[in-house]
Amino acid sequence: MILGMKVRKHDVMEMLKFNPKILEFHFSDSDINLELDSNFDQQLIVHCYEYFDRKIVDLVALAETNQIHSKETSIQLVQKAIDKTVELGKHFQGKPTIIVHPGGYSLEELSSENIQKMKNMLIDSVKQLDISEVNFLLENMPPYGWFYGGRWNSNIFLESNDLIKYCNEMNLNVCFDLCHSQLYCNKVNLSLVDELNKIKNFTSHYHLSDAEGPEEEGLQFGEGTLPFDKVIPILNELKDRSFAIEVWKGHEHGGKGFKYFLDKLIDHGMIVN
Numbered sequence: 001m002i003l004g005m006k007v008r009k010h011d012v013m014e015m016l017k018f019n020p021k022i023l024e025f026h027f028s029d030s031d032i033n034l035e036l037d038s039n040f041d042q043q044l045i046v047h048c049y050e051y052f053d054r055k056i057v058d059l060v061a062l063a064e065t066n067q068i069h070s071k072e073t074s075i076q077l078v079q080k081a082i083d084k085t086v087e088l089g090k091h092f093q094g095k096p097t098i099i100v101h102p103g104g105y106s107l108e109e110l111s112s113e114n115i116q117k118m119k120n121m122l123i124d125s126v127k128q129l130d131i132s133e134v135n136f137l138l139e140n141m142p143p144y145g146w147f148y149g150g151r152w153n154s155n156i157f158l159e160s161n162d163l164i165k166y167c168n169e170m171n172l173n174v175c176f177d178l179c180h181s182q183l184y185c186n187k188v189n190l191s192l193v194d195e196l197n198k199i200k201n202f203t204s205h206y207h208l209s210d211a212e213g214p215e216e217e218g219l220q221f222g223e224g225t226l227p228f229d230k231v232i233p234i235l236n237e238l239k240d241r242s243f244a245i246e247v248w249k250g251h252e253h254g255g256k257g258f259k260y261f262l263d264k265l266i267d268h269g270m271i272v273n
């Protein structure tokens with residue numbers, strides 16, 4: 001697989017030492033003003049912000065609250081990130097990519113009717129975005145998310161069947177986060193390997209970290225239950241797809257956590273180019 005590195009403006013130069021072919025900028029809302037003063041040999045991925053002005057961006061929000069932007073505002077905010085991606089993409093090779101979390105959050109458990117309402121809104125929201133100048137990738141969600149120091153439910157874009165339906169209808173690919181999927185599989189007793197095989201023809205980019213139970217994400221290699229020995233041979237077939245490691249605090253100390261994870265992947269047979 002093709003190596004991508006998660007970066008922020010302040011550590012991008014340092015992360016070049018890993019020789020990535022892709023730089024994945026993890027945006028916060030202040031990056032809407034990001035300016036770059038050099039050009040890069042890599043391709044660009046922007047990971048869209050999840051908060052804007054301290055409120056959650058949610059493309060399928062059922063209503064605006066003091067913690068969640070309305071669906072309409074969220075669409076505008078994602079469009080701003082897309083436009084910024086196009087602008088920054090001029091410093092990079094090829095067509096830039098943006099990764100967006102679809103939303104679908106709630107503090108309380110939702111009724112199945114409301115979950116269905118959210119699912120039905122997703123395609124309509126994406127259709128309102130101008131994605132003509134980017135590769136637009138929605139990312140699959142974990143069953144729980146952490147916002148404002150509390151545990152929220154993620155109600156959509158969890159299961160490969162839902163992702164495939166979206167991909168077919170939109171003729172778009174996704175970013176598949178193996179950790180998020182493992183958390184969901186742990187919750188509902190599915191097989192990650194089955195999920196991975198089902199979605200692999202629709203996936204351009206992967207996020208990798210270990211996972212434990214239904215909610216511990218971003219773990220270091222081997223700290224969770226993700227079956228890397230079964231996953232790596234499947235990923236090795238996908239030579240032209242890319243991945244980035246998302247281990248918690250992996251960027252600290254010059255990317256020490258990233259390096260540990262990457263070395264472990266290679267030790268376990270991952271072919272990285």
Ligand SMILES: [Zn+2]
Nearest residue numbers: 139177207246
């Ligand atoms: Zn991810």
